[in-house]
Amino acid sequence: NVKVFDNDIYTPQGTAIIVKVLSKAKIPDFIYIENNRIFDCNRTAINFAEVENKSNITFFNNSIIISNSTFFNAFDSEGLMKDQKAIDNILFKGEFADLPIDSITINQGIHILGVDSKIEDIPLIISSSNIKFENISFIIQNGKDAFHLDNVENISFLNNTITVDSANYALVLNNSKINMVDNLIIINDYSPAILNDNGSYILYGENIIRTLADIDIESLNDSTLKITVYIVSDDNYDSIFNSAGNFYDDFDIAIGDTLKIANLTNKTIRIDIPLIISSYKDSIISNSTIILEDMASNTNISDLRFKLENRNLNKDFSFIIIKDGVSNLIIENNHFDVSNLIGDSKLSAIKIIGSDESAANIRILNNAFNLSGDSNSISAISALNEGFSSYDDITNTLTVLNNKISISNSREDGFSYGINLVNSLNPRISSNSIDVIGDTAFGLYLNKVSRPDIADNEIYENNALVSIVHSDNPTKDIQSAIDSAKDGDTIYLGNGLYAIKDSITVNKSVSIVGGRLLDNIDSNSNPLVSNDNPLFIVSGRNTVNFINMTLILDNNDLFALSKISNSTNPVGIDYPTINIKGADFQKRNDAVDGE
Template sequence: DQKAIENIILKGEFADLEVDSITINQGIHILGVGSQITDIPFNINSSNIKIENITLSIKNGIDAFHLDNVENISFVNNTITVDSLNYALVLNNSKINMVDNLIIINEYNPAILNDNGSYILYGENIIRTLADIDIESLNDSILKITVYIVSDDNYDSIFNSAGNFHDDFDIAIGDTLKIANLTNKTIRIDIPLIISSYKDSIISNSTIILEDMASSTNISDLRFKLENTNLNKDFSFIIIKDGVSNLIIENNHFDVSNLIGDSKLSAIKIIGSDESAANIRILNNAFNLSGDSNSISAISALNEGFSSYDDITNALTVLNNKISISNSREDGFSYGINLVNSLNPRISSNSIDVIGDTAFGLYLNKVSRPDIADNEIYENNALVSIVHSDNPTNDIQSAIDSAKDGDTIYLGNGLYAIKDSITVNKSVSIVGGRLLDNIDSNSNPLVSNDNPLFIVSGKNTVNFINMTLILDNNDLFALSKISNSTNPVGIDYPTININGADFQKRNDAVDGESISLVKSISERPIFDSINNVNIENSNLIEGMSQAEYYMFNDSSSNEINFNNGIKTIIMAKDLTFTALDKDIYGNSIKYFEVKLLDESNNPLSNRMIHISYNNSIHDILTDSNGVAKLPVSINSYGIYNLLISFLGDSDYSASFAPGKVTVNKQKASLTAPNKSYYVNAVKYLKATFKDANGKLIKNKKISFIVSGKTYSAYTNSKGVATVKVKLTVAKTYVVTVNYAGDSVYSPISKSFKVYVKKVPTKLIVKNRSYKKSKKIKKLTATLKTKSGKALAKKKLTFIVNGKKYTAKTNKKGVATVKVKVSNRKTYKFTVKFAGGSTYLKTSKKSKLKIK
């Protein structure tokens, strides 16, 4: 009865007190802290009261709370138990709200009596009673439920067989639908709701469909699961139809495992309609989807059974999602995000990892004005920068056009069929990708008629790294456009660096000599040193032309005045060597020779020859035979395009000639013998690395790949690399051993087998003899490996007279059973060991004689 008290905290136990009840006559907040109240009811006679976190148990045949003509009463997170035919709450002309309460009535009585014009705003609570109804509302009282919980237990009372709400189910705009454990169900939402999880429940093999007037619905914190399922029709966890808009789908988990079937799965699917689905936000969700299926997608917007609409979605936002997809189907598709015919999507800060025969992290076809930034995308374990569509050429070109100088564009390891030349007019690195040249090429020697994969221009440096190029007859990899500089003889040219490329013929009928690596076209003769094409660690097609220079003058070019003396000729012979390891052979030098002749083929001695080589100009005087020798190192791989110049003098005119020095990688040998181990043995794999001359190669990293795991070690002074591996299942393993290659040695890969066998076992069983009168008759057996090691804790089965007895071996490998036989005779019995993952099965027969 004291005044001006705003809060009361109840701590500890309240029981056996000399009070019949507690009456509250003023607005107050009652908070329980570890409180336990027994047989003390509450009478609430004042408004503006909050009762929170108390535990009240009534066992003496009275109501727990009685409320009379009050309003703004809140019950939050309380536990109320009544063990008699009474109520937890009795309301008389009162207004309350309830959330997160647990009410238990251990009799056939409703939990709450809502009487005489009372009003209950009912949130998320749990009521357990033996009665048929939880809340009894009488005399114009109102029960307004704002939070509904649906589970397998009550699904049929809320939804019909099609998944729609029953017509008489009182759910309204803005209400909350909590989803508990649900299996094999469909929920169709046609009004705006808040949909969330009930206590971290699992929604298995079930679908939520948003349709009609479901715009402005929020779906959050749900955990969807689909596992061990054979799909015979397309499936999605969330389907958005008919232009449903203004949605938020956030913080949900989508888990799919062991999925098989010929149908398609898309965790979230937006279906095309004649009305755009606008302002859908898909935020902070996690997708872990794996299976063997036709197609697996995390998020898709598709036309299904409709015409091709221009705007399935408008202003779709996909932000901060984590997507992991693995599709093991040989011809299956994996899509992280798959959108068609959409406008203004924003796709940002997502982590996307997709694996499949055809894998696309982002696939956007006929999508206008996309805003894509800061996504981390891996396709088949390779980093990718590309947004895919049905035009791979445009996809790569768009990535280049939007890149800045110095950026790296990752193509992954997917196949790109290129139908038009790709222009590169900035300094970028392009990494990975398998590019199939589908450009119409011809053998016309005029460069202007060639159709290269790439056209590179400007004073830019373009790096092509770890690409696979699949080329046809007359194909050209890159066209380098050399332009006039500001001075009369200068030129501006791009630098093309090719590293780790694998050039392949499209088929065996392709003529390698018709294929060109790089052609450079210049508007004026080239006097400067130019080595604008650099190739490292790449496999070229045999016979392909590596670097060609052409000159095209136009009327605006600055002309160069040649001396009109005796014509000269430079004779240069291209050289090809095999790289020699400096650690084995020391510094290795060969000589590139050129010969300067006059028009009558007479050698010109003591004339200065300028040779551009390896980004330097080397000035060398010809000897008495007109020969100039340039020392070149052959300690590492390289293809060097040389330009040889004689600038002329008072007697002789200038002349120019190209040259080439090729230092090929050495083909080393990698040998690894087959191995055999028992499953419980320590296992080592070895490989020996030698060069082409049989010399042992040390300090090189060798990789062993077995069962999807990679082990690595460096070769020792004997050229041997050794790794310790863990192979715990008895079977035959195929091991791939490889060396990735370097500036001296080509990549090499070999396979060998490791046979892992179960350990053979043996049983030692002696004949036994007992008198019939002996009450306890025992049989023993000893289990050992073939090498004699006792095996403990192994189950042995004794079969005697048609009955089975089992026992486990002790630390000495001995198992003992008691048997029941009574007739005087000799019994044959068998002892069996079933084996396991480590040990082979075995059995042994013996005899038991009863005298």
């Protein structure tokens, strides 16, 4: 019942920790040795040979820290690692050079970790499985290969730099299995970086290889190179994609692989299988489009930065296009920046196109849109029919959550849309910040949309707060806002123009602020009130405030009708209270008086 935890141990003349038997009857038991850092020892760091297989002893995350001067504390005179069964980590600290050995041999499963570490002109021989090399710089200038791996597996290389200044390999694999992520390999000669031989297997993630040879990795004799992360940039785009933006047929990318996008300009990428798409080192994707089509469902797109600036568009443009039927997508944490845009075409940063199949369960989350220009139409997110005006349900269960949208369109007759959906089913639009400026500006425009769930969005249209969801029926839009409001709520109409074709009923206590309301009601549409058809009919025992509203009377001359009804009290009546503050009444037709 002894615990030895979290110690820094210096024993330059001996062993750091010894667990030993005092007598046949006195064997230490239930010993826990964890998280210790051993800086100096010239023998086995932790010696428990006397009690091995005789007592319960636990080792966890113990480390040896060595430098050039203490290298032989952990390795013998031939460079062979000493018995370190109780050690999980060896930390190489600083520069290792001029050691009187031909190579370093790692013959036990262990984690080799560098701390500002550089190993010069000492090749490594890997003769045991379950080894991890991390954060070390290897430099070989003596005409040898850097690593030899023979009949081993589960060898990991993570965030290392390997430089070979001759026609030799960084890694030579013989019937071995390794995985590699975030490594930089430089061969300053005409040699592949890696020899993958005799049934070896490489699981190859995001790495960079620079060599003068034509190939980076040479695989021979039934060996396998499985690439899971691909990096595309302007430099290698033409070797991965054809002129239409599709992967070449012989390009070995598979379902679930990762595509990292580095700096890319004036390119099209067509994705037709599920992939993970993300940014490579804060890169910029300029004037380029990603198209998701065919079997691209279950793709994730994240952390990309799209940019379009100083462009004259002669055709419609989008950064991301989702074609009909592509479903189960996540588009998150991306930035979309547009500036100095001109042209008569339309821009939609993300566009979902309807045709003959719904795109279901698309999630657009935590993205930032900063779009400005002088254009026909600018939108952040749109779902539109293209040539199929009668098609229903472009999207089903579209989620737009926690996005920040800022749009400014200076075109005199231009349109600005934050979110523009047509023919969609069950959309959820919540907790978005939307600020749109334009001759016609709509924060949310939903037309032929069924069962929307809209909540907690902050919307400004031409610098005025708005709580209206727009469609092609402004009367219905205001009526829907009133119907969904609670007593005491405030409904903001902003400063947009609403053409009212039917009387709007208010049957609860609310405040309606702003808006320019144009009376387009047919003067014969409501026989109960003769020819005076009101814009608003207010009923019940409610208090309704109309504040800072502009009324443009055309066909009729009645703004609000107070509707009296019988009370639940048999001798009483119910009547509303109407307060009108800061109203501006205007007449388009001199024949109306205005009330």
